Amino acid sequence: MNRENPTVSVIIPSHNRSFSLRRALDALHSQTYPIDLMEVIVVADSCIDDTLAMLQDYKAPFKLQVVEVNCRSAAIARNTGAASASGELLLFLDDDIEALPSLVESHARVHRERPGCAVMGPYPPKLQGETRFFGVEVRSWWEDKFYQMSQPTHRFTYQDLLSGNLSLDAEMFAHLDGFDSAFGNCGGEDYEFGVRLLKADVPFAVAADAVGYHYEHETNNLDRSFRRARQEGRSDVLIGQRHPEMRPTLHIKDYETPDSLVNKILVAIVFFWPAALDLLAVGLRKSLDWLQYMGMRGTWRWLQTKLLAYSYLRGVIDELKSRSALSRFMQEGMASGDLGRHEIEIDLQEGWEAAERIIDRKKPDGIYLRYGEQSIGHVTPKFGVEPLRGAHLRSILALDFAEPLARAIAVNGMPKSAAHSEPSLVDNTLLQHLQLFTVLDKKKLENVV
Incomplete structure (x- = not known):
């Protein structure tokens, strides 16, 4: 690799978000990195809007390649883009992120200073004027996440591997077989990839100046957060199946041996009467709007946390099916977790x-x-x-x-x-x-x- 000025392939998976994708591409026009060392690969995944028509007419100052897939899977879309890339560095960027001019150059600089790293750039949400409880919570979570990751004393975990603004050596990505396509559309493929990177002794780093603004309000809302929590439950099971030693660290453990009365009741009922709890969850979800209207933030936050926990547990059940399977899943993980450590x-x-x-x-x-x-x-x-x-x-x-x-x-x-x-x-x-x-x-x- 040319360490001074490596070639960079920017890979953007997209599904039916033509407006966001155009904004992401427009932002890449202003990059301070040499344009002749960049290529942009858009992976259009199962798009039925005007995405393909927009891309066909799009005028870009950089080499633009469009790849069509029909998989509805972020993991497969990213891997497909990587397989078509010619750059020495792969830079994965979500289609709802507006890159600041220094983004690509900052990624390349960190790779020059610390070869062999997986490099994340911050992508704080663009939520000016947002006053709804959910928007405030989202902004606070992301700001704290990137602040903690940028501290010299931060100890990176697999959950710090964020694929929305991520770069790494193309050869290393290929050597590790990329993202696990078995995760399909349930998400979590970035966390699983983070586990494998850490196992391979690949260090993590943050490129503080590789900033892109994340238009969170266009792609996220309260109901979607509950769907994501359910997907996280499913993906945690898949991570535990691929890496059994991880099982005692996963959030699933909180439901194998619940420590609170609420969780004990939840686990006791959900395996035997899930339909009733699903109806209750729908009703409680509607009450969040009332709590928002009444300005009861503390109660709103408590109820939202409980509903997220329930959604997560439903995702675990989607994969494990029964209470006994959950217990067996955790017990086998505890046995495999007794591996020798340095x-x-x-x-x-x-x-x-x-x-x-x-x-x-x-x-x-x-x-x-x-x-x-x-x-x-x-x-x-x-x-x-x-x-x-x-x-x-x-x-x-x-x-x-x-x-x-x-x-x-x-x-x-x-x-x-x-x-x-x-x-x-x-x-x-x-x-x-x-x-x-x-x-x-x-x-x-x-x-x-």
């Missing part, structure tokens, strides 16, 4: 920087933390997440181990590398915890230890 032990008394260097060098899945002879805790291995990096350490200490670490420091003193340094070496949140403990009587801390 763990190390670190002495934090040697200093934060020393610990971070060890983590970056060894890339463990889990860590036993100690401070001299004193145990601090255990960062347990997880499936479906990237290996630990040094950048993760301080936020983990601040969020999960601040109290035992503060006690150990009170008894044994500051880490070696910090003995003659300002406490600013410690993460701000961790520092707040340490300061809280240092105002206490040291003797009391020793007694606690």
Whole structure:
């Protein structure tokens, strides 16, 4: 690959959204990346509107290729586009995203700086003036998602693989066989692909300047969110079937052993009388409009969450059919989840920087933390997440181990590398915890230890 200026194939699957597709194509006219290094492949999937006519007359400054398929599957459409691509980089873009001029160039730059990554670009929803509860919730969720992913301390999971604005090496995509076409129209193929990427030790990255505005209001609404939740239930089962070690981490576990009374009642009834619950769900859905009208946001959010949970469970039932099949699905996953993971032990008394260097060098899945002879805790291995990096350490200490670490420091003193340094070496949140403990009587801390 030409690392300085790789050729880029922009792949846009589309189904009956001619207006959105034209806007997406128009936005690509203004890209700052060399136009002669770009090609755009539109995969028209089962289109019966004027999409094909629009594309036939469309005048593009870049090479434009149109591929027709009849599959109603995002996975197959993306794979078909990739098979027709000639670029060294594949850039998957949804047809309702309006790319800012720097989008393609930003993707290429991150690949130049960090070869071999799967690179995501932000696509915040375009919802100016939106005041409906659902629109506000959607905007808040996406903004928080991209903010968290852009933080240096973020530990990527398979659910961070977002295919709406995603780029990766064409050879790597082909080597991993692309998206799993068995997911059909139930969605979730991007999450499953994320699992395989992490298994193959492919790092994730965010191209912060590869921004595209997502016209969410044209493709999303409250009723569609419930259909998506049902699809997510189905896709989680498929992910668990392909990757059994993932089953204990999937949301399905909340229904195999429900921990709340509401979920216990829901699971008890849904397998035996689903038609009745479906009717109840329809009635409760209508009440959301009334709650919106009355301005009862807290109640609206609570009910929406419950209806989403019910829709998800119905999707699980679509695939597993019975209560016994659900239990068997989870039990088999727990057995396969006992796979050996790479763990190390670190002495934090040697200093934060020393610990971070060890983590970056060894890339463990889990860590036993100690401070001299004193145990601090255990960062347990997880499936479906990237290996630990040094950048993760301080936020983990601040969020999960601040109290035992503060006690150990009170008894044994500051880490070696910090003995003659300002406490600013410690993460701000961790520092707040340490300061809280240092105002206490040291003797009391020793007694606690």
